[in-house]
Amino acid sequence: MENLRLPLGAWVEALLDFIGAVFGWLFDAIALALDAIYEGLDWVLVTPPFWLIIIALAALAYSVKGWKLALGTALGLFLIVLLDQWDNAMDTLALVLVAAAIAIIISIPVGIWAARNDTVSRIVRPILDFLQTIPAFVYLIPAIIFFGVGAVPGMIATILFALAPGVRLTELGIRGVDSEVVEAGQAFGATPGRILRQIQLPLALPSIMAGVNQIIMLSLSMVVIAGMVGAGGLGGEIVRALGRINVGLAFEAGISVVMIAMILDRMTSAFADKGGPRAASRRRAKRVDAAPTARDKQDAAGSVSRIPMR
Template sequence: MSDSLPLGEWVDRGVKFVIDNDGGTLERMGSGIGTLTEGLELGLQAIPMPVITALLVAIGFWRIGWKFGLFCLACCYVIDATGFWPQTMVTLALIIAATVISLVLGMPLGIWAARSDRVASIVRPTLDFMQTMPAFVYLIPAAMLFGLGRVPGVLSTVIFAMPPVVRLTSLGIRQVNKEQVEAGITFGCTPTQVLFKVQIPGAMPSIMAGINQTIMMALSMVIIASMVGAGGLGNDVLASIQRLDIGLGFESGLAVVLLAIMLDRITETFGAQGKRQTWRDKLGLKPKDNGS
């Protein structure tokens, strides 16, 4: 650290000040996040593997088609056959917990930034900082504030994964057709009604794209968060690096890739625009001939 501009020392003192004067807030926050994550882990691990597989296959068929449904079946089989199913459920629980917290914090912030240029001017550079700071750096203050385990892993993931949903929520609302907004105001809608009945529905494709990107960034970060004891597939990836075990690294990495593909393809369909497929389209059948 430089003596002429000791930024690192100031940050270190700030973190220590928060630890000494938080009044129990950090403990309550950590307890809430830990309870949420642990509950998700226990819930997912309690569900039999065939049930979760059937659910993913059904969602894959419903949203994309029968080929992707079979792909989901193959993915689940490979993850289970290689022995990484329990770790995958832990990783999925971490992703869900981090994504939920990111959405609860990020979507209102994105709406606020869309409706206020002053807020947007503050939020934009903050999000730039959050996205460009090396992901490993977030682990240090999180571990100092909350120790090792799930909580610092989830919190560092939230910081890393939240910017896309904030950006794309704000962008989507700002790009809603002004004529539609003016029509809503003309018909007597209050600002809240315009927001929920005009702007958010119009911005939904952009918002869903932000949610998709948040899930993907959360997945990448929870693997890194294994360094502070978050658990899941990240533990196996980290162990393979420490042991120089190529086989373990490939198998655990493959489980991460397969989980990422399933989550990405399924969630991106919720924001896609276009003609909705019928069950005949998903099965690859030709349109019914009406004799015309």
């Protein structure tokens, strides 16, 4: 019994070596593509003057929520400028946006598939449990092995870490749609694709957007861990502050992360807010489209007058 040991670690190392030898070309292509996307978005955010980016993000906040969110966005970003963390914050924002976008592109279709197929749901559920319970630092080991050091392994680890809630909440939202509404669509001859696009997805939108929100928040929570593998940005500043025991630098970088997190959280929450300006404008547009015109009223009156009286 003393020598009884399962060599699981050796098996995993052998598996990683085999995957790296066989699919090394694929990992190189993925790293090249992710690095190009990240560098392009980072250039867009860093190159213009800071005030131009602040105005653009404040305008986006105003369009989705209103002037209060726009003002809060402008003040939060200006605070980052005053802390001299603007370039690092934009590096972090670019990394988070790329990683979150890829996680969303993967999680929503998988969640839809799981909601429409019980077999897929049973297969996906333990995988999501594994992704959510494994320590975040463990993601860095295979990411470094396959992608080296830099922003790419940080993005890969972030994608894996943030993927699960998007799948779960998308599946939950679609399964939560009233079956009678779906049956009504089927009774009118709607195809499964049309039922998904026009019934299930609109009704499940609050749950889906909650999943998107969670993906973005979890992506930001991986900033510091990604900074440990050379991703840079605010995570790199926090790691540098930890190495030097520099409380002031760590606090400034941490506040900058909080500002970005609050802005992204409020914006994504506003898209699913039924009481926001966007929802109100949509309701007004629907009422205008549904309102009968004068010609419709005349036609209706004429048709009534032509009904024979007995």
